Amino acid sequence: MTPPLAWPLLALLGLLIGSFLNVVVHRLPRGESIAFPGSHCPHCGHSLGALDNIPLLSWIILGGRCRYCRAGISWRYPLVEGSAAFLAVLALANVGWQWRLLPALLFLWALLSLTFIDLETFLLPDWITKPGMVLGLLLNATSWWTPAFAFCTPLDALLGLVLGYGLLRGFAELYRWLKGQEGMGHGDFKLLGMIGAWLGWQDMLLAIFLAALSGGLIATLILLAGKGRNTEIPFGPYLALGGALMLLWPRPITTFFFHLGVA
Numbered sequence: 032m033t034p035p036l037a038w039p040l041l042a043l044l045g046l047l048i049g050s051f052l053n054v055v056v057h058r059l060p061r062g063e064s065i066a067f068p069g070s071h072c073p074h075c076g077h078s079l080g081a082l083d084n085i086p087l088l089s090w091i092i093l094g095g096r097c098r099y100c101r102a103g104i105s106w107r108y109p110l111v112e113g114s115a116a117f118l119a120v121l122a123l124a125n126v127g128w129q130w131r132l133l134p135a136l137l138f139l140w141a142l143l144s145l146t147f148i149d150l151e152t153f154l155l156p157d158w159i160t161k162p163g164m165v166l167g168l169l170l171n172a173t174s175w176w177t178p179a180f181a182f183c184t185p186l187d188a189l190l191g192l193v194l195g196y197g198l199l200r201g202f203a204e205l206y207r208w209l210k211g212q213e214g215m216g217h218g219d220f221k222l223l224g225m226i227g228a229w230l231g232w233q234d235m236l237l238a239i240f241l242a243a244l245s246g247g248l249i250a251t252l253i254l255l256a257g258k259g260r261n262t263e264i265p266f267g268p269y270l271a272l273g274g275a276l277m278l279l280w281p282r283p284i285t286t287f288f289f290h291l292g293v294a
């Protein structure tokens with residue numbers, strides 16, 4: 032049973048974590064420290080007080096502008112905060128009030144950070160994907176002692192890591208051989224390896240399928256909108272979306288695809 036208070040608490044926790052993830056997304060790719068200096072306006076450098084830092088609310092009340100210099104503040108800030116809270120509530124609804132919720136939240140928030148870093152820098156940093164792979168393996172290895180935290184068996188996790196990395200790398204090598212240009216970055220292989228290490232090879236395969244499906248859909252929409260073929264879109268956010276969907280709805284998605292296969 033989920034205690035009723037868990038819902039607002041998790042939403043609140045999500046907002047706070049989202050506010051922290053904004054700092055991670057903004058500062059770490061620039062090689063800045065997360066801890067120092069404290070929050071400041073990236074435009075005028077004025078340090079921000081507690082009232083300027085309330086997740087979602089401050090951005091809305093200040094109309095998306097810095098209180099001191101009135102420079103526009105990126106919509107990315109409220110979006111990451113809102114998404115982190117939304118993901119926390121979705122995780123509670125689908126994973127339930129149990130120990131596994133903790134790694135589920137960690138996984139979803141890591142995917143959220145990777146999505147926004149990839150959108151802004153076209154990179155999926157190793158300092159998230161590599162520890163992510165190791166953590167996924169360790170997490171699923173705990174199923175030797177207790178089923179409370181794991182998402183799959185240790186063997187499925189190991190296969191997921193190796194297959195996820197290897198499969199995407201194979202595709203990329205093939206693409207390069209056929210087209211003579213890079214289609215994907217090494218960060219994409221590591222991200223899929225991480226998803227495999229957390230969810231196992233079966234769900235990893237469905238995650239890449241969902242990524243290709245949503246990626247193809249968005250690419251078609253962009254072409255239809257007349258933006259042309261030269262709009263560069265990173266693949267990381269689609270992989271992250273696939274991973275998040277498989278964590279939240281593994282059974283309905285698996286059933287759906289197996290029915291399609293049988294039909």
Ligand SMILES: [Zn+2]
Pocket residue numbers: 072073074075076077097098099100101102
């Ligand atoms: Zn400012």
